Amino acid sequence: MELRHLRYFLTVADERQFTRAAARLHIQQPPLSQQIQELEAELGFAVFRRLPRGVELTPAGAAFAETARAVFVQLEEGGKSARRIANGDIGRVRIALTSSAAFHPLAPAAIRAFRTAHPDIVIELNEINAAEIIEAMSRGRIDAAMLRKPNETPGELRFDLLHEERMVLVLPVGHRLAHRRGMRAGAGGTEDVAPIALAALADESFIFVRRPGAPGMYADFVRACEARGFTPVMRHEVPRMLTAINLVATGAGVTVVPASMQRYHQESVVYCPVAEDQAFTAPLHLVTQHEAVNPAACRFARTVTDFAATWNAPTPPLP
Known part of the structure; x- marks a missing residue:
């Protein structure tokens, strides 16, 4: 069964006459009659009762017409949904x-x-x-x-x-560099904190995110330190930056994170800017x-x- 059979069938059902239906479909009446006969043969029952001046649906034809109309409604809705998917709307x-x-x-x-x-x-x-x-x-x-x-x-x-933002150092509250620079916990950012030169971190133990997890930024940091004459000592590798900050808060070492993360753990760590001529970005x-x-x-x-x-x-x- 093809969609054209259903379309022809519904047009005849609407017009109640083969001549008008054929004109509406822009085909000749004999081919239209043949298509309806093929449909009836496939269905196994008559869909129209022939009258002296037209046709009318049989009870079975009327029931089938409801199904055929539902098919076209579903096709139309399916087309609309598919177009919305193709357009990225759904x-x-x-x-x-x-x-x-x-x-x-x-x-x-x-x-x-x-x-x-x-x-x-x-x-x-x-x-x-x-x-x-x-x-x-x-x-x-x-x-x-x-x-x-x-x-x-x-x-x-x-x-x-x-977007690009600066990287900041993360030190535990009471750290020697924090005390020497006059830093205080809970400052809520780096605005009032004096910048720290990378060379001052040569003796620190670092906490990094595991290299396969976040290799790019830490590679930049390591290269920057090596340019200042030392290779940072990595004491801990962790799966995420938040874990690194948590470890800094316990005094396990220091780390470096994007500046947007300085909202986290402000009561336990101090976020410090890197000296301007050595600053690098995330x-x-x-x-x-x-x-x-x-x-x-x-x-x-x-x-x-x-x-x-x-x-x-x-x-x-x-x-």
């Missing part, structure tokens, strides 16, 4: 973030803006490390991700820089597939990059 986006990316206010704000603009797109959110993100995206298990600085940049993935990237096949993911990428451009735009001076 669908599903699988998003992953690293813990430090999730801590930056741009990330939740951009996702919230996307959710507000596209409430019919389902968002699946997961938090994993950078290495896991790259692997999952290469295998097609994630549509988009926000991370800092990956060590690997496979050719099939696209990396868009959303980028925030959006990662997507170069050959993205998910229209909703493409729409998400456009929304996030547009949002980041607005976020990074300089504030105009007051008149």
